[in-house]
Amino acid sequence: xxxxxQPTEMTATEGAIVQINCTYQTSGFNGLFWYQQHAGEAxxxxxxxxxxxxxxxxxxxxxxxxxxxxxxxxxxxxxxxxSASYLCAVRPLRSSGDKLTFGTGTRLAVRP
Amino acid sequence: KAxxxxxxxxxxxxxxxxxxxxxxxxxxxxxxxxxxQTPGQGLQFLFEYFSETQRNKGNFPGRFSGRQFSNSRSEMxxxxxxxxDSALYLxxxxxxxxxxxxxxxxxxxxxTVL
Numbered sequence: 001x002x003x004x005x006q007p008t009e010m011t012a013t014e015g016a017i018v019q020i021n022c023t024y025q026t027s028g029f030n031g032l033f034w035y036q037q038h039a040g041e042a043x044x045x046x047x048x049x050x051x052x053x054x055x056x057x058x059x060x061x062x063x064x065x066x067x068x069x070x071x072x073x074x075x076x077x078x079x080x081x082x083s084a085s086y087l088c089a090v091r092p093l094r095s096s097g098d099k100l101t102f103g104t105g106t107r108l109a110v111r112p
Numbered sequence: 113k114a115x116x117x118x119x120x121x122x123x124x125x126x127x128x129x130x131x132x133x134x135x136x137x138x139x140x141x142x143x144x145x146x147x148x149q150t151p152g153q154g155l156q157f158l159f160e161y162f163s164e165t166q167r168n169k170g171n172f173p174g175r176f177s178g179r180q181f182s183n184s185r186s187e188m189x190x191x192x193x194x195x196x197d198s199a200l201y202l203x204x205x206x207x208x209x210x211x212x213x214x215x216x217x218x219x220x221x222x223x224t225v226l
Contacts, residue, residue, distance in 0.1 A: 030211040042116075042202060042217035043155075050211065087155065091211050099168040100145070100215060104154035 004103035006088050011109045012078055020073045020086050020106045028093030034062050034073045035087040037105065043087055046073070075108075083110045114139065116205050116218035124224045130191040133221045137184050137205030144186040145215060146178060149200040161186055162209050190223075198225045 003025045012018040024032070031050040035043035049055055049064035049071060061074040075082055085105040091098055117136045125131050137144050145168075146158040157170040161180035178188045184205075190197055200222050204215035 033214070035217075042219050045214050045216065048212065048214060089155075094211075098209075098211065099157045099160060099170065101157065102147075102155035 004088055004090055004101060006086075006103040006106045008104070009107045009109070011111060012075075014078055014080060014110055014112050016078050017074065017076050018078060018108065020075070020088075020108065022071045022073070022088030022103060024069050024071070024088070024090045024103075026069075026090050026092045026101070029066055029090065030093050030098060031091045032062075032064055032071050033089040033091070033100070034060075034071075035089065035102075037085045037087060039084070046086075078110050080110050080112070083108060116203055116216055118201075118203050118218040118221050120221060121219065122222045122224075124226060125193050126226050127193055127195060129193050130189065131193060131223060133188045133190075133201055133203075133223075135186045135188070135203030135205075135218060137186070137203075138207075138216055141205035141207050141216075142184050143206045143209050143213070144180055144184065145204045145206075146186070146188050147202045147204065148172075149202055149220070150198075155202070158188065167209065193225045195225050198223060 005023045034046040037043040047062040054063045059076045064071045085107050087105045088103040089100050119134045143162045145160040148156045160168040164180045175191045180186045200220045202220045203218045206213040206215045
């Protein structure tokens with residue numbers, strides 16, 4: 001089966017940098033996704049990692065270490081609108097049933 | 113290109129009733145997945161359909177069922193509703209079933225069971 005862990009809540013200050021961690025245990029690995037979800041809205045896609053290393057996309061970056069079963073989402077120059085839940089999701093190998101499995105999400109509060 | 117649409121957006125039912133939710137994927141997308149989201153459990157996978165065939169199923173009782181039509185639109189049905197079925201039901205579509213194919217979510221249907 002799959003097990004994904006993320007911190008439940010984090011708080012950060014506007015303009016700062018915050019790192020949201022995600023650790024996973026899965027039956028085979030075929031990619032990790034990060035989604036952002038504002039309260040009352042649908043999740044929106046942020047990033048996808050399948051190889052080790054850092055993927056940068058504007059203010060957001062995502063890092064993956066497959067050997068450690070570890071990823072993080074880095075948010076720079078935080079803005080108030082970044083207050084949201086951040087969901088880590090793992091796709092196992094197709095042979096293990098490749099359904100996307102989500103963590104319970106990290107609720108980030110950005111304060112002025 | 114229009115996004116994923118779901119109808120209805122809100123629904124109130126009573127225990128024992130049944131409900132059907134509808135999802136229209138992004139044009140050209142052939143895979144549709146359904147998720148249940150609750151505050152305590154987060155996003156839980158229900159099932160995925162591709163080309164009218166169920167290719168993955170989550171750990172939900174048989175009261176939860178779905179289907180996909182030839183135009184890729186999908187419906188989800190829940191029979192004999194229980195209070196614990198109150199949740200946000202999200203539909204997501206992707207173009208295919210490759211690992212790299214990103215899922216795009218609809219706005220969800222908020223189901224309340226009284």
